[in-house]
Amino acid sequence: MTSSPETVLLVGATGYVGRHLAQRLHAEGFRVRAVVRERGRAEAPGAYDAPGLAGLVDDWVIAPRGAAELDSRVMDGVDRVVSALGVTRQKALPWDIDFLMNLRYLELAEKAEVRSFLYVGVMNIEKGTSELMRAKHAFVEALSRSRVTPQIVNPSGYFSDLTEIYDLARRGVVVGLGAGDVRLMPIHGADLAEFCLARLRSGAGTWDVGGPEVLTYRDIARIAFDAAGRKERYLGVPRAVAPAAVWASDRVSPRAGSLTRFFLEGALTDSVGERHGSRTLAEYYASLER
Numbered sequence: 001m002t003s004s005p006e007t008v009l010l011v012g013a014t015g016y017v018g019r020h021l022a023q024r025l026h027a028e029g030f031r032v033r034a035v036v037r038e039r040g041r042a043e044a045p046g047a048y049d050a051p052g053l054a055g056l057v058d059d060w061v062i063a064p065r066g067a068a069e070l071d072s073r074v075m076d077g078v079d080r081v082v083s084a085l086g087v088t089r090q091k092a093l094p095w096d097i098d099f100l101m102n103l104r105y106l107e108l109a110e111k112a113e114v115r116s117f118l119y120v121g122v123m124n125i126e127k128g129t130s131e132l133m134r135a136k137h138a139f140v141e142a143l144s145r146s147r148v149t150p151q152i153v154n155p156s157g158y159f160s161d162l163t164e165i166y167d168l169a170r171r172g173v174v175v176g177l178g179a180g181d182v183r184l185m186p187i188h189g190a191d192l193a194e195f196c197l198a199r200l201r202s203g204a205g206t207w208d209v210g211g212p213e214v215l216t217y218r219d220i221a222r223i224a225f226d227a228a229g230r231k232e233r234y235l236g237v238p239r240a241v242a243p244a245a246v247w248a249s250d251r252v253s254p255r256a257g258s259l260t261r262f263f264l265e266g267a268l269t270d271s272v273g274e275r276h277g278s279r280t281l282a283e284y285y286a287s288l289e290r
């Protein structure tokens with residue numbers, strides 16, 4: 001007798017990681033119910049080589065305002081929730097999306113008594129002082145205390161984000177903080193999705209995960225210059241300017257202050273966890289058009 005496939009509600013499905021999660025869920029035989037703001041954009045290929053959702057989604061939930069306009073019907077027949085929902089380049093406030101919108105999905109998931117809620121967070125979630133890190137931390141706290149089985153995957157930097165360093169290298173100079181000795185484990189979205197899927201039926205847990213290599217920021221700059229075919233030029237801004245930059249940006253706007261804190265704290269804190277995957281940053285940079 002074959003059992004019927006589990007249904008996963010995927011939120012944040014149109015993002016870099018969300019698209020890879022949809023692809024992996026579909027490949028592993030799950031029914032995918034995706035919440036998206038706009039179906040046309042969702043079906044088209046995503047940025048940074050992330051797949052389009054056409055053919056990967058079984059049920060579409062179109063919600064331009066996200067969870068705010070959804071009721072308990074969104075969870076009908078849902079076995080698990082997977083969330084890669086969060087503000088990166090979008091204009092919304094992290095508190096409204098990373099915390100409150102994820103919390104709304106969690107409340108709906110609790111009511112529906114789904115089996116698990118897997119959340120893609122970020123490494124060092126408990127340390128940051130930016131609004132973004134506080135919002136993510138608040139959600140992780142709520143999820144940890146939920147009666148739905150909590151699964152928290154905290155990744156290191158994505159290849160998508162690190163494309164910026166390649167773009168700087170192509171233009172000739174990479175700027176970093178100090179000697180650039182903070183360590184990261186860059187990870188491809190497909191490798192991260194594979195990691196998440198391997199944990200989906202494993203029960204509660206928290207995992208810090210990165211790609212196959214531990215690299216300093218300076219190593220990443222070097223790899224980017226190599227791929228771009230440019231001579232290495234790294235400009236290290238003294239670490240001592242960090243507090244002044246935070247002070248100044250706080251006076252520009254709360255958003256500017258929060259973003260400055262997020263980037264500076266990221267540039268000063270190692271993001272190193274379990275190694276996973278096989279795709280290297282050098283291969284990814286080499287695949288980008290010059």
Ligand SMILES: NC(=O)c1ccc[n+]([C@@H]2O[C@H](COP(=O)([O-])OP(=O)(O)OC[C@H]3O[C@@H](n4cnc5c(N)ncnc54)[C@H](OP(=O)(O)O)[C@@H]3O)[C@@H](O)[C@H]2O)c1
Nearest residue numbers: 012013014015016017066085086088090092122157158161
């Ligand atoms: N980038 C990194 O290096 C990195 C590293 C570790 C962890 N993370 C975290 O991992 C998560 C996923 O990252 P990602 O790079 O895949 O992000 P992404 O590409 O920006 O995707 C974020 C997802 O959240 C949705 N979203 C954002 N604001 C929204 C709003 N106001 N209303 C409704 N939906 C909204 C987006 O929908 P739309 O497509 O409609 O905007 C998208 O589906 C984020 O929480 C991020 O902070 C990122």
